[in-house]
Amino acid sequence: MFEATASAPVNIATLKYWGKRDVNLNLPTNSSISVTLAQDDLRATTTARASSEFAKDELYLNDTLEPLGKRTLQVLAELRALRAEIEQKDPSAPKIADLKLQIVSVNNFPTAAGLASSAAGFAALVKSISLLYKLPHNDSELSVLARQGSGSACRSMFGGYVAWEMGSETNGLDSRAVQIADVNHWPNMKALILVVCAEKKDVSSTSGMQITVETSGLFTERVNTLVPELFVKMKKAILDRDFGSFAKYTMVDSNQFHAVCLDSYPPIFYMNDVSKSAVRAIHELNDQYKEPIAAYTFDAGPNCVVYYLEENEEAVLSHLGQAVSNVNGFPVEKMGSTPASTSTPKWADVLKTGIERVISTRVGPGPQPLTTSLSKK
């Protein structure tokens, strides 16, 4: 029995991935940038085992045996091929490439939260099996495998601030994640996740992005002109620790991503009236400070992620006030007890009733090898 365990983080894009130029390989139409969140609050942990006693490959997700999807099978086949190369070159290496795998994976956050768990999941899968197989590849090379499982999973192969460079090769080998800066570069970055009560979304990301690619008249301008400009500017803002610029670009890009969704036919709506109230709340706060001290961003769903620097935590939480005090599921420290203004603005009421959970977290490191392993239930 061979075994390895690793954890991997969630990442939230500040420059969004939306559109595939190759659906099978998850090759994107534009480069993207993300912030990796702390694994204390949000992580996937995976134990991979290889044994001649296993009759078939098995995947246990949060204690439930799940069928192996097409993408998972593709990633496993690639990892096995890399192990097989090692075994061919080094006859002393144990022959484990052909052994069946048992993969046990758990998330430390509820799937119901609507947070992209597939990124952390595929990153943990790739990391744990790469450890099991003792692959010599670096995390950028491994990100090419994670990308095939779920596009944004490639960015979860690094901590801190991460770029997914879209690449240009048809085999996708240059479409991979690289670290812009590590977790210690700008450690006072914090993230507040406002989980919005909502039904299941209308359109999955996978089919949503294809509808946009095929029908949005504005999409080409975004991916060919606007995102490449913003990519350079956002990278610089991160390297310069220029929060005002980072925040503005993050908000502009989130809005533009949702704009091309709306410009699709039929239109795709991920933000709802609660999401819009969060947008209003953050702009009102930034207006009070005459500069951005907080930035919102929305993935393919109504949840709002707010980035801010730790020194402004009191200001951000007290501005959101009641909206973030009525939490459950996760504790939020230093909660504001009263809103900044005496008259309650309309957005505050909408947020108060529309937010069902708040997760307060920060920037964190990349995948971690672990010595304790998960057993299947």
Add this chain to the structure above:
Amino acid sequence: MFEATASAPVNIATLKYWGKRDVNLNLPTNSSISVTLAQDDLRATTTARASSEFAKDELYLNDTLEPLGKRTLQVLAELRALRAEIEQKDPSAPKIADLKLQIVSVNNFPTAAGLASSAAGFAALVKSISLLYKLPHNDSELSVLARQGSGSACRSMFGGYVAWEMGSETNGLDSRAVQIADVNHWPNMKALILVVCAEKKDVSSTSGMQITVETSGLFTERVNTLVPELFVKMKKAILDRDFGSFAKYTMVDSNQFHAVCLDSYPPIFYMNDVSKSAVRAIHELNDQYKEPIAAYTFDAGPNCVVYYLEENEEAVLSHLGQAVSNVNGFPVEKMGSTPASTSTPKWADVLKTGIERVISTRVGPGPQPLTTSLSKK
């Protein structure tokens, strides 16, 4: 005492005007297309009087004396200048250009409905004073004056299907409305206005469009490339009475207009969750029919205008079902009593509680001279 009275219609754009290249003259960044609605349901009626007994210009709007705004003063000055030219050339013409004016205007629909009343209002003002002054100008020439009061007012100078050609001259003399087809060309076109309960909007159209012009990265592509293409196609669809194409272009353009609003910084939201439910309802209906039999369009607010052909009225109303049966203020004929499907979709609940009034109307003629005049209360 000299006097003239005219009524003018509301128009709802199917290719939206959004963005000014000259704020003072209301010169647009793109051409637009609209459908003129029947005056039985929605009209402004204006009586203009000139008399040496009046001490100053006065404007009564729905029985209330209103201050004369900058734009109204500008339009009045232009109309007087045209009258003064006539009086100079023809010494027998009564000298009325310098007399003070009393303008009495009423709408036959509540201002609270949130329907753009300024278009009908400025068209009725220009039409009534042009009659009072016996101006020889045609409606396209008069539309240049109405445009200076409110951009979209120029399109209310014609009935049926109307184009506002953006023009290129800096004085704006070629930025005017022309009729694409009159009310009899495609008389079975109907419009259902779903008036959505909402607070006052966050951002006025005037300031909203300037924010978009200045900040949206996607805006240039829309006005320089996409709208000019759609303008040609939509005009052809109208001339060909091709409802499927007309409907698709109308929906695509409405969504794209709201997309560039969302791409503005800070983002502008006019559609709310009720609006989105109307979008879902219409796409679901069209999917059932395998072709568009109804089209939604949204101006700078949450209200939905649905265009459809009279022969599909039963299908449209019965699909919307309860959502349009719970009306007040205006009668709707042939209301559907039950939704098409047995299980109530989510959008139906949202529409039922979110729509406060339904106006069922059709395409109508342009401004009308009237013999009965309005007295000020």
